[in-house]
Amino acid sequence: MSETCAPPGWDEAWSAARRAADPQALFLPVRISAAHRGAYHATSGADTAMVELRGRHYRAALDKRALPAVGDFCLVSGWDGAVAGAGSALIEHILPRRSLLVRRAAGTATAPQPLAANVDVALIVTSANSDLSAQRLDRYLELVRDGGIAPVVVISKIDLAADAEALLAEVAKLMPGVPVVATSAPAGLGLELVRAKVAPGRTAILLGSSGVGKSSLLSALTGGGQRTAPIRAHDERGRHTTTVRQLFSGEDGALWIDTPGMRELAAFNEGDVAVAFADVTELAARCRFADCQHRREPACAVAAAVAAGELSAARLASFHKLSQERARDRERADAAAWAAPEPPPARPAGRPFGGPSARSATSAAPRTATGKPSPGRPASRPGTRQPSRKRPG
Numbered sequence: 001m002s003e004t005c006a007p008p009g010w011d012e013a014w015s016a017a018r019r020a021a022d023p024q025a026l027f028l029p030v031r032i033s034a035a036h037r038g039a040y041h042a043t044s045g046a047d048t049a050m051v052e053l054r055g056r057h058y059r060a061a062l063d064k065r066a067l068p069a070v071g072d073f074c075l076v077s078g079w080d081g082a083v084a085g086a087g088s089a090l091i092e093h094i095l096p097r098r099s100l101l102v103r104r105a106a107g108t109a110t111a112p113q114p115l116a117a118n119v120d121v122a123l124i125v126t127s128a129n130s131d132l133s134a135q136r137l138d139r140y141l142e143l144v145r146d147g148g149i150a151p152v153v154v155i156s157k158i159d160l161a162a163d164a165e166a167l168l169a170e171v172a173k174l175m176p177g178v179p180v181v182a183t184s185a186p187a188g189l190g191l192e193l194v195r196a197k198v199a200p201g202r203t204a205i206l207l208g209s210s211g212v213g214k215s216s217l218l219s220a221l222t223g224g225g226q227r228t229a230p231i232r233a234h235d236e237r238g239r240h241t242t243t244v245r246q247l248f249s250g251e252d253g254a255l256w257i258d259t260p261g262m263r264e265l266a267a268f269n270e271g272d273v274a275v276a277f278a279d280v281t282e283l284a285a286r287c288r289f290a291d292c293q294h295r296r297e298p299a300c301a302v303a304a305a306v307a308a309g310e311l312s313a314a315r316l317a318s319f320h321k322l323s324q325e326r327a328r329d330r331e332r333a334d335a336a337a338w339a340a341p342e343p344p345p346a347r348p349a350g351r352p353f354g355g356p357s358a359r360s361a362t363s364a365a366p367r368t369a370t371g372k373p374s375p376g377r378p379a380s381r382p383g384t385r386q387p388s389r390k391r392p393g
């Protein structure tokens with residue numbers, strides 16, 4: 001296919017993946033550009049249309065990670081009809097992903113929810129006025145690293161900071177090894193620094209609480225007009241203005257995915273707390289006990305580092321919080337593995353989002369399958385166990 005009508009972000013490696021999946025080139029490659037409830041928009045580079053998954057693919061899905069996500073490259077049939085407005089094109093293949101951002105779905109214990117696929121850079125946006133939370137940043141960082149994506153922390157609304165330099169230094173200290181950039185959408189500050197992180201053809205996703213200014217930043221970066229709304233005056237929270245995960249392209253060919261502010265945020269997968277907390281793990285290697293919990297154990301190198309001011313107490317608290325969460329996840333997974341399989345859930349209501357083709361895509365979406373979590377190893381509750389394994393020597 002010619003470069004001019006390739007889906008955004010397409011490259012030689014995707015061409016090879018397409019040849020492997022569809023040697024006779026029967027289907028057209030497109031990229032999922034927006035994920036609605038049970039329905040998707042995709043772009044071929046030239047046109048945009050509705051696409052939907054075949055029923056047998058839904059039924060074969062072990063969990064939602066097998067369903068399309070914004071950013072996925074898919075091979076579809078029936079594209080021309082869909083572009084002409086006659087229903088939706090059918091997804092025949094989802095090409096193997098380079099990265100996948102997954103979180104636990106809001107309101108459920110362990111169901112994984114794919115947020116976006118084939119993302120290269122994640123912009124974790126925190127605003128200079130009121131949003132700074134070490135715990136929240138750590139959670140985003142873990143989510144992003146679990147997904148195999150490079151993180152960048154963006155301090156938005158830097159025009160509102162009383163002391164921008166001090167804030168930058170504080171965030172840099174909280175996030176060792178992660179690039180930190182400050183921006184102001186209305187003043188156009190820091191935009192070039194952000195653009196420099198995302199080369200043409202690469203894909204970045206904007207993550208962060210509602211109201212931190214993700215859509216404003218995206219509009220400033222791309223020259224587009226994403227809808228934004230003022231935060232609430234009484235508590236400075238956002239109004240969940242953006243409701244769809246959607247792909248945009250900048251003039252330089254970089255690609256940006258805007259996302260709704262997340263209410264509940266928990267990384268889902270077998271990712272390792274140790275990766276997100278490499279500094280704690282490194283110190284822990286010097287604790288006397290190999291299974292030290294870094295609470296009140298003797299000769300704990302982590303506690304010593306906190307006492308010496310080398311590690312912040314807030315960072316250790318984040319580490320404990322995430323470790324506990326992981327332990328609870330493992331306990332839930334163990335319990336679920338023993339439970340009888342549940343009956344399939346009723347088909348989701350599937351809100352139409354405009355146009356007859358959207359309705360047909362939603363109503364045609366069969367139920368989403370749930371998968372049984374893989375059994376994890378039983379975990380003892382952190383903080384309740386005494387250290388036992390003294391290091392040799």
Ligand SMILES: Nc1nc2c(ncn2[C@@H]2O[C@H](COP(=O)(O)OP(=O)(O)OP(=O)(O)O)[C@@H](O)[C@H]2O)c(=O)[nH]1
Pocket residue numbers: 156157158159160183184185186187208209210211212213214215216217227228229230231238239240241242243259260261262
């Ligand atoms: N002073 C200032 N205000 C900003 C900046 N960026 C965004 N805002 C304002 O913050 C409010 C929220 O911005 P949005 O871009 O809608 O925030 P969002 O993160 O996309 O919010 P959701 O879509 O709800 O997740 C709007 O009133 C913006 O004008 C900035 O850099 N400086």
Ligand SMILES: [Mg+2]
Pocket residue numbers: 214215216227228241242258259260261
């Ligand atoms: Mg928004």
